[in-house]
Amino acid sequence: MITASRLRKIFNRGAATELTAIAGIDLAVAAGEFVAVIGGNGAGKSTLLNLLAGAYACDEGTIAIDGADVTRTPEHARAAWVARIFQDPMLGTAAALTVEENLTLALMRAQGRGLKPALTTARRTRFREALSGLRLGLEERLGVVVSTLSGGQRQALALAMATLTPPKLLLLDEHTAALDPRTSELVMEATVGIVAKAKLTTLMVTHNMEHALRYASRIVMMDAGRIVADLGSTEKAGLGVSDLIERFRIRDDRIVLRQAGGA
Amino acid sequence: MIDTFINLIPVTLVQSLIYAFVALAIMIPFRTLALPDLTVEGSLPLGGCIAAALLTAGVDPWSGTGIAVLAGAAAGMVTALIHLYFQVPSLLAGILVATMAWSVDLRVMAMPNKAVPAELSLFDWLSPAILLDIRLQMALLGVLVCATLLGLIAFYRTEVGLTLRCVGANARLAPALGISRRRYVVAGFGLANALAALGGALVVQTQGYADVTMGFGVLVNGLAALIIGEAIIGRATIGRQLVAPVVGSVIYYQLVSLGLATGLNPSDLKFLTGAFVLVTLAVPLITGRSRSIVGT
Secondary structure, eight states: OEEEEEEEEEEEETSSEEEEEEEEEEEEOOOEEEEEEOOOOTSSSHHHHHHHSSSSSOOHHHHHHHHTETTTHHHHHHHHTEEESSSSSTHHHHHHHHSHHHHHHHHHHOOOOOBBOOOOHHHHHHHHHHHHHTTGGGGGGGTTTTTGGHHHHHHHHHHHHHSSSOOOOEEEETTTTTSSHHHHHHHHHHHHHOOOOOOHOOOESSSHHHHHHHHHEEEEEEEETTTEEEOHHHHHHOOOHHHHHHHOOOOOOTOOOSSSSTO | OOHHHHHHHHHHHHHHHHHHHHHHHIIIIIIISOOOOOTTHHHHHHHHHHHHHHHHHHHOOOHHHHHHHHHHHHHHHHHHHHHHOOOOOOOHHHHHHHHHHHHHHHHHHSSSSOOOOOOGGGHHHTTTTGOHHHHHHHHHHHHHHHHHHHHHHHTTBHHHHHHHHOOOOOOOOHHTTOOOOHHHHHHHHHHHHHHHHHHHHHHHHHHSEEEEETTTTTHHHHHHHHHHHHHOSSSEEEEEHHHHEEEEHHHHHHHHHHHHHOOOOGGHHHHHHHHHHHHHHHHHHHOSSSSSSSSS
């Protein structure tokens, strides 16, 4: 259970460029919920994710994970519970390190670190199992340096890294937006498979209305730093992509207009 | 002329093995943390001067050298803290610390240079024969450098060592993976400058004196050594990355010795070394190869 209460975030406070990115958000996400966060450019979606991850400190309000107040917990300490995949495939992996080294770093996110050898046979076996589920052949390329992988492979690796130890909250920040359509679908399907299997509590920022409708159990719509609509599974059941865009007058040139089944 | 060079090979080798610690100290922040650090210009003389002051004051050579190493580590950590908490660029933070270390050196020694009699040194403590026999010095320092290298390679293969590399490889990813970047930058800078101070303490005990100016130019020398070593050994794996500065140091000081033996004016050396580093920085850009040797 993730709870955010009365969250506010103001950038450049007091300057001419002052910007209220989050203007009072209350959000409770139950364990196992898959929430899609949609909204136009500048609505505050990514800022919300950054606040939940601890990358930004909030100006007001509180954030709790399973009842524990983490509002003042820095990002690196919050990472024991929160995993994250970035939009940019370059950000979510360490390019100069190998696939297995990246996975080891991800494994230590929850376990902590000591002066033990980083790479062990037992860990390699575990990594192969985690990667084989992605069906990209990465399990045969554990020793390969990540900079030689394609964007899709890197994003798949980032997915494996984020879910190797099931986090209490998985944050997806448009994690398929930088990929070509086919790879985007592959990574999305892999994500949904893992999320469903491990029943992960997930918050996904997306511009792809079809993904939001098809995969999420709940859709949260943001505008000007506020939540303007919150649709549960029953409310979103009869909606199509065009309904969403029409109903909420989404001003966003990046929205994917591809329609699902002619809806 | 060439005879002079050949006769000097053992002496130069001893010198280069000691400066291998300095080349390692430059490589560690630069390559494994992706943060350039200039503190070595201060931590090397700091280690040397503190060792000289303590040894001549009657402290045993093990404690004297150990305290010198700790002082170097402290200097590196101060640089890292200035960089992290006051958001001063790491190079400027290093210049600040190196400059301030100069005054500390003068205070500690109470004079700009100090003789350290051979019988007070670590080498003499081990065996009085060492400082009289260049082959013993080569063997001893060779073993010491190899042991340090093996220790560092083992360290970089541990969980903590891998985490340090992650901080350098992707600073934005590190906190998302639960890594406190500050902690690792402070530790890395401390480790590097402990090695530089060890180099300084060993220089003082082989050459028999400490001088507050002994750090001048060591950064560029070490950088040149690192560039040569990486050109030969490469840096594809952490093992190669760690061996490169050592091999580079050995070759660089022999090249310098060869140059001096064949009539190179010693006062031109810093210019030539600087020009060499500059050329290796510029060539990849001029020829359009995107992978610059010193990163972006």
